[in-house]
Amino acid sequence: MQQQNIRNFCIIAHIDHGKSTLADRILENTGTITKRDMTEQVLDSMDLEKERGITIKLQAVRLAYTAQDGQEYILNLIDTPGHVDFSYEVSRSLAACEGAILVIDASQGIEAQTLANLYLALEHDLEIIPVINKIDLPSADPERVRKDLEESVGLDASEAVLASAKSGVGIDAILEAIVKKVPAPKGSPDAPLQALIFDSHYDSYRGAVAYVRVIEGQLRVGDRIQMMSSKRSFEVTELGIFRPAMLAVKSLGPGEVGCVIASMKDVKDTRVGDTITHASKPAEKALAGYRPAKPMVYCGLYPVVNEEYTELRDALDKLQLNDAALTYEAESSIALGFGYRCGFLGLLHMEIVQERLEREFGLDLITTAPSVVYRIALTDGTTMQIENPADFPPVQTILSIAEPFVKAVIMVPEFYVGTVMELCQDKRGTFANMEYITTERTRIEYLMPLGEIIMDFFDRLKSKTKGYASLDYEVSEYQESDMVKLDILLNNHPVDALSCIVHRDKAAIRGRGLAEKLKAVIPRHQFEVPIQAAIGQKVIARETVKALRKDVLAKCYGGDISRKRKLLDKQKEGKKRMKNLGNVEVPQQAFMAILEVE
């Protein structure tokens, strides 16, 4: 295939604007997949993605398309995630493309993530093809969206394609626009090999599989390749393209997208962002353009059963290969035993990792309250960074504490501006800016502590605006705040895994809320269980779980011992999932309770 007939593109959109459906339709129209085989949203192959309707992992598919000019083209569609947590993965896939389809919902208009993703795409010099989707909805107003695109974003929207991915309208026009507008990949087959790893996954039979975009040179089966960062080398045993099932090929030339299998046993051999070159004729330098993933939110992950500790480590090892943004290191908690401190891009990312660990690896986990990274200046002149409340230094040694702030951009209909501002103030936000983009869209900018955003900000924002608000944020700077460590004592024993770092003004409310929540989830025991929230020695809230007075099955009916056993078994099963702390059986929900406290 001629290099000038290759087009590499991705689809970017705000969540729910119809990206996955559009991808499905494109696969169908190019005959990559027959209608009969079409399961809804084939690119979202993980169960979790289908359930939540979001795209977490990117994937690449090769499409064959005969354009109106009579020529055959190869279109490589690289799927990208849409959620704010995953902007790093978006940036990786963008680096493998020359063009991007920007999907905007014809009734919703421009949202926070539309802009965030668009700016990322422009940074990578991608050709943008605007697509106004869902034009067949009664509430659709494509002309308004077109006007907004031109006026507020400065995009030439005159050639924006009007489409309905759901009913297949406009798909051909999109395919034509890709062929006409997206430039063919540059690069020479004779140059030293440079192939960008934009994703990887672990396959239990083949080992680590790297997804690459060849930028320069030619990659062939049997080649001796080298990873430019680790200098480790391997022999290519298999190359493949996706249509969407893997199809073996002999070589990949400049501009082509596919996967490399080279019996790489160690998951760390295929670091996302690395460049693959030839061992015998290496390229001079590695490809640039990758933003390293920086975890913003940390939490402890602990197996409910301590023996599952090594299984958790293996699972994290494997997940990390599929999820370059996940970091983890071993830690231990007095309450929970051995576990891992994990770093995530955001709260959704955290939830997804947790769910994947439980679902795909069958682990039972306890998650501690999420935390950001605090910078603490000490009286001895040094500074320490902590992301775990357990590491909080003695109060008398603290000079000041700084926490990360983000620039939060919220897009919302004018009607909700007051509500949103109230919420932001409540979350210790400082007003920065407000713009009326259109009569229906107002852009509000706040400087806010990330620590507040990761708790329940997004959920509350959504519920208070009936789902109309959209959010994007980027970390801006550290600022000093009056933070304190809030401890929780169960039965007079402090539980390290329940501690959290909060703003002093919020400590009382949080402490009370937490104590109440714990009271509701901790089962009654043989003895009374006091629950206390304290700052240092000072108790600021107290609740009591009353003692269990009577718990005994009354009857033995007709010798139905199996049923009795099952009842007790059930009781016991529930108990197994609890942690015994200071003689108190604490259910898993207790550790997440802190998230649910307003």
Added chain:
Amino acid sequence: MPGIYVHIPFCVAKCGYCDFHSIIADEEIVGIYINACFKELEYWAHELSNIKFDTLFIGGGTPTVLSQRQLAGLLEQIFTKFTFVDSPECSIESNPKTLDYKKVKVLKDSGINRVSLGAQAFQNNLLEGMGRVHNVAAIYESVDFLQRVGIDNYNLDLMYGLPQQLQLDWEDSLAQALKLEPTHLSCYSLIVEEDTPFFQAQQQGMLHLPDEEDELSMFTHTHEYLKAQGFHHYEISNFARPDKESRHNTLYWLNQSYLGIGSGAHGFWGNVRYANTLDIKKYIDDWSHCKPTWDLRERITADQLMDETMMVGLRLLTGVNKANFSKRFGHALEDIYGTQLRDLTARELIEEVDGFIRLTQAGLYLGNLVFSAFIR
């Protein structure tokens, strides 16, 4: 020694709290059902011709909704097909309003020597609230039949923690029950089971149960009062005059073998626990082709058997005999349950007395914590 349980899943009416397997009796179905039971009895009798049984318990439902003829027929089949020890305990469950002098006479003449009567309460308003078909007068009447016929070994079932029930009502129920000179009392606390009218009422906030403290003091009063009146508190919910403990129920608590006959009946034979189909129609159809269906059939492993022996054995106030345990299982109790014994002893829920592991006073109230600890 083993026992036989026969289930008669028919009642005059369904009570509001009842989740037992029973339907409202229909004369035609009852007749066919009894015939199906005969087939099942025949099947087992053939298999177990050389076994001697110690106890018979006919439960339900309300077995005494059966006619005199049906009852006589059923008992005749049982006693001709199976061999019993010299003085077996042969019980039948009954409810007031389903007995008359003649029926009791037939029962006695057919070999029944113990009756368990569902009195439940001695206040008409409470009986009505439970959906019982009888009133207080009917309890007296039934007991009178038993005494006149000469069945002097009878149990009264009583319930506490009932909707609208006061502490006083419960004390009164116990006192009135004793006046009827039963040899045995079963005092159950009401448990609101799913799929009962009580459960629905509770969901809608319409069920006014005594609060926890009141229920607790009814429980405590029961123990103290009955003990003072010379009853032996031998199982969590059961009290007896000396030597009048229910032999059949004790067999369950000692985790011994028993046959279960009839739809929904449970049995434990040859280390297999089974439950006959709950579907009465299916039960009848099956036995017309002599092809039984089980809702449950599981072989109990040695470990399970030990666990269950602890679980049910600790219901007896004398507890589990350590010597018997090691004789039966070939392992010392401590070797199997060392951790549990230490933990529960430290928590003062169990204690060891004269070679028995038993519940403490605190353990009696929190039995489930103890029983579940032994399920591995």
